[in-house]
Amino acid sequence: MKIKLVGIIMLLNSLLFSIELIDADRIVQIDRAKLQNYNKIEITTQRNKDGEEKNDNWIGIKITDILDEFKVTNYDKLCFISSDNYLVRISKEDLLSNESILALVRNGKNLDDEHIRLVIPSIRDMFWIQDISTIKTETISDLPFPHTIHFAESILHQTQIREELPPFVKVSGYTFTEIMSSAFPFLKDEILIVGKDGVKHNLDYDNYLKNAVLIKRDNSLDLRSPDMPAGMWIKDLAYVQIFDVAVIFINHFSSLEDVRSLLDWDNFPEKVILHTDEKTEKHISSEKFNFGIWSKARWLEW
Amino acid sequence: MVRMVKLASIVVIVLIFIACSPSNLILTGNIEANTKITYEGKFDEILDVVAPNAKYALLIGTDGTAVLLTSQSFSNIYIQKNNSVWDSKATNLPAVCNIRNLKEICIYSRIPNNNNNFADRLNNFEFLGQSSKNGYYIRKYKERNGDQF
Numbered sequence: 131m132k133i134k135l136v137g138i139i140m141l142l143n144s145l146l147f148s149i150e151l152i153d154a155d156r157i158v159q160i161d162r163a164k165l166q167n168y169n170k171i172e173i174t175t176q177r178n179k180d181g182e183e184k185n186d187n188w189i190g191i192k193i194t195d196i197l198d199e200f201k202v203t204n205y206d207k208l209c210f211i212s213s214d215n216y217l218v219r220i221s222k223e224d225l226l227s228n229e230s231i232l233a234l235v236r237n238g239k240n241l242d243d244e245h246i247r248l249v250i251p252s253i254r255d256m257f258w259i260q261d262i263s264t265i266k267t268e269t270i271s272d273l274p275f276p277h278t279i280h281f282a283e284s285i286l287h288q289t290q291i292r293e294e295l296p297p298f299v300k301v302s303g304y305t306f307t308e309i310m311s312s313a314f315p316f317l318k319d320e321i322l323i324v325g326k327d328g329v330k331h332n333l334d335y336d337n338y339l340k341n342a343v344l345i346k347r348d349n350s351l352d353l354r355s356p357d358m359p360a361g362m363w364i365k366d367l368a369y370v371q372i373f374d375v376a377v378i379f380i381n382h383f384s385s386l387e388d389v390r391s392l393l394d395w396d397n398f399p400e401k402v403i404l405h406t407d408e409k410t411e412k413h414i415s416s417e418k419f420n421f422g423i424w425s426k427a428r429w430l431e432w
Numbered sequence: 433m434v435r436m437v438k439l440a441s442i443v444v445i446v447l448i449f450i451a452c453s454p455s456n457l458i459l460t461g462n463i464e465a466n467t468k469i470t471y472e473g474k475f476d477e478i479l480d481v482v483a484p485n486a487k488y489a490l491l492i493g494t495d496g497t498a499v500l501l502t503s504q505s506f507s508n509i510y511i512q513k514n515n516s517v518w519d520s521k522a523t524n525l526p527a528v529c530n531i532r533n534l535k536e537i538c539i540y541s542r543i544p545n546n547n548n549n550f551a552d553r554l555n556n557f558e559f560l561g562q563s564s565k566n567g568y569y570i571r572k573y574k575e576r577n578g579d580q581f
Binding site: 268277315373 | 487504548559561562571
């Protein structure tokens with residue numbers, strides 16, 4: 131009886147499985163049976179996982195074959211979202227120039243629906259999202275170059291540290307919203323979050339960051355949110371940008387040149403206008419943060 | 433009695449004239465209340481007079497389409513009046529900045545005159561995407577009310 135019940139549940143699960151492909155106003159459902167009909171390719175990957183060399187053989191469907199079938203061409207990035215809200219973005223260039231597949235078989239074993247995953251050999255495996263529920267096209271290009279940059283430390287100094295940050299326990303820090311609302315005219319829509327190690331997420335405020343907290347760890351802050359899978363939390367938060375305004379955590383940088391390097395900025399102004407509580411001065415943008423007025427600056431613009 | 437009828441007719445004519453005359457374009461946000469645009473021109477020059485510290489502007493059409501601009505884009509927008517409606521025209525910015533029949537422009541001012549009404553107003557809109565042209569970035573929105581969305 132128990133076995134029958136499990137069988138029925140598995141059958142129902144399988145019938146319920148589908149990946150939603152969203153392209154502009156069009157939504158297409160792709161179920162497992164549909165996936166089985168595509169041509170398959172085989173690829174091998176080598177990666178280092180927790181200090182261990184892992185070699186895998188994958189059989190799957192080229193992502194471009196799925197896009198071609200539905201004539202999806204007008205996009206800059208594909209956004210893959212899992213059932214537990216994990217999210218990765220892959221650029222069109224990466225998808226077209228690499229053997230990016232939706233893997234159905236790993237080392238000869240068929241993958242369960244929730245383990246069907248994106249595999250792109252030349253991209254770090256943290257982007258190989260599984261349990262994919264949605265694939266969404268995005269035409270949004272890069273963010274504007276920030277016109278105003280706030281120094282997070284000046285905001286933190288004026289904010290009372292919290293000893294309780296539910297649902298997280300035995301931590302202290304701040305809420306994301308209380309710190310960022312001091313710098314940004316609005317907290318809404320897409321927000322770029324960057325860690326010191328260069329990990330970047332472009333996240334929707336309401337879905338991911340509204341309940342986020344900044345947890346103090348030594349001289350650094352980690353970003354965690356109950357609305358984000360733990361794999362997406364940012365260690366050593368270094369940079370936040372909404373539209374053309376940014377916040378930097380200067381303890382991770384020695385100068386704006388470091389910020390430029392982390393963010394891959396092409397353009398860079400030669401001079402910036404620094405604002406402190408007392409005065410406003412024009413300075414060379416390559417000066418070190420521990421030099422003169424920089425250590426007292428609250429924000430800058432150009 | 434005749435005099436009363438004449439007077440009433442004049443009042444009615446004046447009221448009709450006022451109703452039919454082109455209205456001013458309302459500016460909202462964290463700026464002084466009851467600010468309006470009363471004449472056509474380059475957007476940056478108009479704002480220099482009515483909202484000199486404006487950093488963002490949300491141009492809102494009567495169909496609920498809206499575009500968020502930064503102050504760097506203001507000089508590329510022309511606000512014009514056609515018959516009784518206000519339009520925005522821009523050639524150097526993404527095409528969506530050409531909005532026909534503007535109903536309101538919501539301003540975020542660096543030096544606020546009241547609470548952050550700009551953020552409150554923006555929260556009534558659904559984000560549709562971001563685009564750029566000639567290095568100018570804009571965000572496109574759609575108003576969330578009734579059948580407009």
